[in-house]
Amino acid sequence: MQKQAIFQSKLLPYALVAPQLAIVLIFFYWPALQAVIQSFLLQDAFGLSTSFVWFENYIDLFKEPAYFEAILRTFFFSFAIAVSSLSFALLLAVMADKPLRGSMLYRTLLIWPYAVAPPVVGVLWIFMLHPSLGVLSRYLRALGVDWNPLLDGNQAATLIILAAAWKQISYNFLFFLAGLQSIPRSVLEAAAIDGARPMRRFWTVTFPLLSPTIFFLLVVNIVYAFFDTFGIIDTMTRGGPGKSTETLVYKVYTDGLLGGNLGSSAAQSVILMFMVIVLTGIQFRFVERKVTY
Amino acid sequence: MANVTLRNVRKTYPGGFEAIKGVDVDVGDGQFCVLVGPSGCGKSTLLRMVAGLETVTGGEIDIGGRIVNGIEPADRDIAMVFQNYALYPHMSVYNNMAYGLRNRGMAEADIKTRVDEAARILELTSMLERKPRQLSGGQRQRVAMGRAIVRQPKVFLFDEPLSNLDAKLRIAMRVEIRKLQRRLNTTSIYVTHDQLEAMTLADILVVMNGGQVEQVGNPLAIYEKPATTFVASFIGAPPMNLMSTRPEEIRSQLAGNAAADAGILGIRPEDFVITDQTPDGGVALPLTVEAIERVGAETFVYGSREQEEQRVAATPGELPPGEIIVRIPGTEAPAIGAKIRVAAVRQKLHLFSSDGRTRIEV
Numbered sequence: 122m123q124k125q126a127i128f129q130s131k132l133l134p135y136a137l138v139a140p141q142l143a144i145v146l147i148f149f150y151w152p153a154l155q156a157v158i159q160s161f162l163l164q165d166a167f168g169l170s171t172s173f174v175w176f177e178n179y180i181d182l183f184k185e186p187a188y189f190e191a192i193l194r195t196f197f198f199s200f201a202i203a204v205s206s207l208s209f210a211l212l213l214a215v216m217a218d219k220p221l222r223g224s225m226l227y228r229t230l231l232i233w234p235y236a237v238a239p240p241v242v243g244v245l246w247i248f249m250l251h252p253s254l255g256v257l258s259r260y261l262r263a264l265g266v267d268w269n270p271l272l273d274g275n276q277a278a279t280l281i282i283l284a285a286a287w288k289q290i291s292y293n294f295l296f297f298l299a300g301l302q303s304i305p306r307s308v309l310e311a312a313a314i315d316g317a318r319p320m321r322r323f324w325t326v327t328f329p330l331l332s333p334t335i336f337f338l339l340v341v342n343i344v345y346a347f348f349d350t351f352g353i354i355d356t357m358t359r360g361g362p363g364k365s366t367e368t369l370v371y372k373v374y375t376d377g378l379l380g381g382n383l384g385s386s387a388a389q390s391v392i393l394m395f396m397v398i399v400l401t402g403i404q405f406r407f408v409e410r411k412v413t414y
Numbered sequence: 415m416a417n418v419t420l421r422n423v424r425k426t427y428p429g430g431f432e433a434i435k436g437v438d439v440d441v442g443d444g445q446f447c448v449l450v451g452p453s454g455c456g457k458s459t460l461l462r463m464v465a466g467l468e469t470v471t472g473g474e475i476d477i478g479g480r481i482v483n484g485i486e487p488a489d490r491d492i493a494m495v496f497q498n499y500a501l502y503p504h505m506s507v508y509n510n511m512a513y514g515l516r517n518r519g520m521a522e523a524d525i526k527t528r529v530d531e532a533a534r535i536l537e538l539t540s541m542l543e544r545k546p547r548q549l550s551g552g553q554r555q556r557v558a559m560g561r562a563i564v565r566q567p568k569v570f571l572f573d574e575p576l577s578n579l580d581a582k583l584r585i586a587m588r589v590e591i592r593k594l595q596r597r598l599n600t601t602s603i604y605v606t607h608d609q610l611e612a613m614t615l616a617d618i619l620v621v622m623n624g625g626q627v628e629q630v631g632n633p634l635a636i637y638e639k640p641a642t643t644f645v646a647s648f649i650g651a652p653p654m655n656l657m658s659t660r661p662e663e664i665r666s667q668l669a670g671n672a673a674a675d676a677g678i679l680g681i682r683p684e685d686f687v688i689t690d691q692t693p694d695g696g697v698a699l700p701l702t703v704e705a706i707e708r709v710g711a712e713t714f715v716y717g718s719r720e721q722e723e724q725r726v727a728a729t730p731g732e733l734p735p736g737e738i739i740v741r742i743p744g745t746e747a748p749a750i751g752a753k754i755r756v757a758a759v760r761q762k763l764h765l766f767s768s769d770g771r772t773r774i775e776v
Contacts, residue, residue, distance in 0.1 A: 307500035310467050315514035315561070316488040325513070329504045 153394060159387035178388040187364065188372070188389075195368040198282060199346035203339055206286035210293030210338075211331075215323070217294070218301040228298065235291035239349060243356030246284040270358070274365025277358045281366050284357065285350045293338050300334035301327070340404040344397065369393055416478030416491075416568035416601055417443050418464065424472030425459055425625075433459045435625040436473065441618060444599040446592070448633075450612035451622035452648070458573055460622070461605045465494050465571050478568050488517075493562035494571040497578065499554045501546040501561075507533075508542040511560045525564075532560040535594070552583045559591070563598065570595070572604040576611065588614060609649050613637070621645050643770030646680045652714060652739045654680045654764065667697045668765075677768020683714065683741035685762035688754050695760035701738055703752045713747045715740040717754065 128134050163174040182188050217228050237245070249257045252269040261268040270276040304327060312322045328335075351370050354360060360367035360375060367375065369389065377386025418441040425434035433456045441447040449457040462468040464475055466487035474481050482490050493514070501510050508529055515525045533539045536556040546554055555575060562570055575591070576584045592615055595602050606612055612619055612633065619633040621644075629641040633649075640646035640654070647653040659665055659679050668679070681697065692698040701717030717738050740756050748754050765774040 305498065305500060307496045307498055308502060310465075310487075311494065311496060311500040311561075312502070312513070313467070314465060314487045314492065314494050315565075316517035317513070318488070321517065326502060332504075 156387045156390045156394070159383055160391050161384075162387075163384050174384070178384040179392075182385055182388055182392075190364070191367055191369050191372045194278075194366075195347060195370075198278070198285075198350070198368055199343045201282045202285045202289065202346040202350070203342035205282065206289040206342060207293055207335065207338055209286070210290045211297050211335075213290070214294050214297035214301055215327075217298055231294050232291050234288060235295075237288065239288065239352030240356045242284050242288045243353040246280065246287070246353075247357050250280055272362055274362055277362055277366050281350065281354055281357060284353050285346060288353070289342055289345055293342070296334055296338055297331070300331045304330050336407060337404065340400055344400055347393070347396065417441060417476070418447070418478075418569055418601055418603065419476040420460075420464075420473065421476070422473035423460065423463065423470060423475060425456070425463060425468065426471045433625055434463070437622075437627050439618075439620055439627065439630060441601055441603060444601055445617040446595050446602045446604065446615055447618045447620060448604045448606060448612045448616035449620045449622060450606055450609060450648070451628075453607055455622045456625040457605045457607075457622050461571055461573055461603060464569075464603060465492055466490050491568045492571055493565045493567040493569075494573065495555075495558045495562050495575045497574040499546075499558040499575075499578075501554060501557055503546050506543050506545060507538060507549070507557050507560075510546065510557055511564050514561065514565050528564045528566075529560075532564045535563070536560050551579050552587065555579060555587060559594070563594070566600075568601065570600050570602040572602065574606055575604075576606075577608070584611075591615065609651060613649070619649075621648060623648075639773065640680075640764065641773050643678055643680065643766050646764060646766070650682060652683050652741065654682050655738050656680045656766075656770075657719075657738075659765075663699075664697065667692070668763075676765035676774045678766040678770055680764035680766065681758045681762060682764075683739040685758045686738075686740040686742075686756040687758075688715075688740070688742065688748070689757050690755055692757055693759045696758050697763060698755055698757035699738065700753065700755050701740075703748050703750050703754060704737070706747050706750060708745050708747065710745070711743070713742050713745055715742060715747055715754075717756070 160178050161173055161175060162171050163177065164171045213231060217224060217231065221227065234242075247255070249255050250261075250268070250270065252258055252271055258268050267273075268276065270280045308330075309322060309326060312326045317325060347368070348370055350368065351374070354366055354368065354371050355374075358366045360371045370393065373386050373389045373393065376382045376389065380386075418439075420437050420439045423434055423437045424432070426432050437460060439447065449460060451457045459468055463470050464477075466482065466485065470483045475483055477490060477492070502513065505513065511529045511532060512525045515528060520528075529542070530539070533542055536559060538553070538556055538560060541549065541553060541557075546557065549557065555578075558575065572591070576587050579587060588611055591604075604611075604615055606615075616633045618630065619636055620630050621628045621636065623644050628648075629636055629645045636645060637649055640649060643656055647656060657664065657679050659668060659676050664679060668676070679697065689698075699719060701715075701719060703715055703717050705716040707714040707716070717740065719738060738756070760776060763776050765776055766772060767774065
């Protein structure tokens with residue numbers, strides 16, 4: 122089998138990849154480079170003078186306790202969003218995997234939320250849980266919960282995690298369902314004959330066989346929680362109350378665009394960029410190799 | 415140790431499709447029962463019903479004196495070997511075999527004794543720590559067998575366990591399975607579409623077609639006296655030659671026999687001899703040789719009859735109308751295009767009603 126294409130002209134292959142390369146260079150590498158350059162610069166408040174300050178922006182950043190708080194907060198959010206979204210999606214997928222009447226409809230409906238844009242998700246949830254407008258807030262208050270995410274930081278964080286996890290369930294569900302369906306039926310039948318009850322069958326056979334999917338989704342969800350939750354946070358809490366829902370990405374936005382500190386904002390972006398690179402590296406190393414069995 | 419008895423077992427799918435149309439089979443303690451039939455005949459469905467993987471919609475399945483219709487697979491005390499082996503890919507060979515015992519709460523020391531014993535019998539001792547993907551097809555097959563035997567169940571169920579192996583290994587494993595079953599003396603039900611496997615393994619052979627049992631019995635008895643044209647053409651390779659008795663050529667030769675009602679005459683390829691004589695009460699046919707297949711120990715002669723004849727109903731392995739296979743020993747064979755005459759003695763004739771459903775004794 123010949124896998125390599127043969128070109129008569131030496132230029133043709135370059136011409137063919139050029140459009141793709143141009144897009145990558147202009148829309149990905151150029152802004153990234155700009156961010157790196159910007160992170161070494163210090164601009165005065167009016168944008169009149171700019172000076173090259175080497176790593177000063179980074180050093181200042183690491184001296185700032187708020188930055189560490191944002192890091193911890195982001196890790197906590199990511200963990201909470203990934204775990205709750207993954208476990209709920211798995212539960213739904215296991216149930217949808219059973220031969221049910223109308224399972225196609227059920228599956229389709231579960232996939233829909235993925236099409237909802239993050240800011241819209243934010244709006245939807247705020248409508249349900251807004252302290253004075255929210256439908257659910259009234260029930261919560263009736264149950265004796267002092268529900269006010271606009272004032273209570275923990276409640277605001279809960280709200281963000283809830284909305285962000287909800288949005289990601291569809292995506293996870295889709296992968297889990299595909300993963301479950303790729304487990305040979307006969308292996309589960311063999312386990313049933315081998316005397317394993319449904320719960321034991323799930324934990325000793327299904328779950329280990331799903332582990333490549335779980336690991337892949339874990340990385341994807343963490344990346345999602347790191348970056349794609351911006352729209353949700355912006356529409357729901359704007360990082361508040363106080364800084365209780367300000368994640369790293371949101372801090373890039375508030376420091377740079379609202380606070381006018383472009384240098385620090387760029388430095389934060391560069392750090393985030395490294396985090397993505399590390400996460401993607403982990404994913405390629407382990408997921409592509411199908412580590413578990 | 416247990417009998418397995420099926421009484422009027424039926425399976426109708428929710429869509430109304432009848433996969434099993436009332437099957438009665440009685441497998442005695444320690445017997446090896448083979449379900450054989452073409453694909454889609456319901457043999458695997460029937461086995462899965464015995465295993466408890468498919469619901470039974472009618473009749474009773476009795477294992478060791480207990481009706482198991484509503485009982486979970488885990489509680490039926492059976493073990494099954496699947497066509498694709500269905501090993502747990504994330505567990506070592508040892509854990510694959512130990513899994514069923516652990517589920518039943520056996521002590522680790524006892525599990526080890528049993529697994530080691532099974533591994534010794536199946537020559538897997540050196541592979542206990544490997545994962546299934548590191549094994550060859552034959553080794554995986556043996557692990558699947560091991561997983562079944564460590565459980566010491568009442569009944570072994572085999573669902574086409576050899577069909578993923580190459581031809582040589584299949585024969586070797588076939589003998590292994592038979593030896594193992596004799597040694598353990600465990601009642602077994604084995605599903606296959608391969609009539610050779612069926613003939614060589616079975617104590618009781620169940621020939622199925624279209625969700626029904628065509629014939630049950632000792633394999634050789636079935637070979638010698640097939641009850642229907644389906645069985646006649648399915649059991650035995652190459653298949654039995656079936657021809658209509660209507661043409662004058664055959665009708666006149668059968669005149670002395672109780673052939674008044676018979677519509678179909680069957681003669682096995684191996685029962686023909688090339689001769690100019692017509693045995694008393696037998697049948698002789700003039701043929702033109704069309705093709706020759708030499709396989710060493712024997713030779714197959716494909717001949718066409720001079721007379722056009724009507725198609726005879728028999729689905730699997732059916733020969734084109736007018737074509738006859740003759741099996742002769744050795745490699746000596748007539749030339750292609752030669753006119754020959756083949757004859758079979760009276761005792762070797764099989765007569766069936768014209769619908770092929772009833773055997774008529776000669």
